[in-house]
Amino acid sequence: MSASATSNPKPGRPFWVGTSWKMNGLPDDARRYAERIAAVDDWHGIRPFVMPPFTVLADVARLLHGSAVQVGGQNMHWDESGSWTGEISAPMLRQCGATMVELGHSERRRHFGETDETVNWKIHAALRHGLTPLVCIGETQAERDGNVADLILARQVRLALHGLTAAQAGRVMFAYEPVWAIGEAGRPAPPELVAQAAAGIRQELDRAAGAPGVSPPLLYGGSVNLENAAPYAALADIDGLFVGRAAWTAEGYATLARTASRTLAAPRPEP
Ligand code: PEP
Numbered sequence: 001m002s003a004s005a006t007s008n009p010k011p012g013r014p015f016w017v018g019t020s021w022k023m024n025g026l027p028d029d030a031r032r033y034a035e036r037i038a039a040v041d042d043w044h045g046i047r048p049f050v051m052p053p054f055t056v057l058a059d060v061a062r063l064l065h066g067s068a069v070q071v072g073g074q075n076m077h078w079d080e081s082g083s084w085t086g087e088i089s090a091p092m093l094r095q096c097g098a099t100m101v102e103l104g105h106s107e108r109r110r111h112f113g114e115t116d117e118t119v120n121w122k123i124h125a126a127l128r129h130g131l132t133p134l135v136c137i138g139e140t141q142a143e144r145d146g147n148v149a150d151l152i153l154a155r156q157v158r159l160a161l162h163g164l165t166a167a168q169a170g171r172v173m174f175a176y177e178p179v180w181a182i183g184e185a186g187r188p189a190p191p192e193l194v195a196q197a198a199a200g201i202r203q204e205l206d207r208a209a210g211a212p213g214v215s216p217p218l219l220y221g222g223s224v225n226l227e228n229a230a231p232y233a234a235l236a237d238i239d240g241l242f243v244g245r246a247a248w249t250a251e252g253y254a255t256l257a258r259t260a261s262r263t264l265a266a267p268r269p270e271p
Helices: 027-038 054-064 090-096 106-111 116-128 141-145 149-160 191-209 229-233 250-265
Strands: 015-020 046-051 070-073 100-103 132-137 173-176 218-221 240-243
Touching (some): 015 250, 027 054, 046 100, 054 070, 054 090, 070 132, 100 116, 116 149, 132 149, 149 173, 173 191, 229 240, 240 250
Parallel strands (some): 015 046, 015 240, 046 070, 070 100, 100 132, 132 173, 218 240
């Protein structure tokens, strides 16, 4: 390996750092957050995105318009309009300025009955309307203890991409988020475990995309913070970080993005 090699084992592939605010962000806080990150003039090669609640999405998208930061919804319905009380459609997200949408987060699967099948319908709808779906997949602790984590992850990937052409599959993004690693009760996953799971997911993605190297981006999420971001960012099959709590302040988010960009640029030790 040459001395000038960097930690980024995936040169040429974009590296994403994004956050979902979940059910947080009243209008004043959301505006302050958006104004602060709109003022960042150099993301050092990172592709940034934020996913605020629907109620402030249009405001945040307006404030970030013209910046490098993409804006996404945290969920949507598969239909375009109709009698779906309380739901939001892909055209509605687009009208608000969203270019991305998070689908299949474990909290939605667990508390709101989201299934691999409905996630697949939503992915089709998002692509039809020009939104980039970010699909969350991950195994529970019981599935990992029962040695079926790899099977569960493969199933989630295959069902997510069901019925898509290779070109369409290449427009989908994934986030590997072990359910047991997410949120207040979450335990950060050892990077070696993430590396092993991500390699298996990558195989599925390559198969779906029809060729290695052009498969969908795979982000990692689950208790990512300033202390552990660098080892996750350096993993060969990981194309980004999807962050909750640690990015719920504009400063926290921008610092994490800087940490990721420094990790990717750092010289890699000789093997
Ligand atoms: C998440 O819920 O998707 C997530 C990554 O949250 P946290 O970073 O807070 O664990």
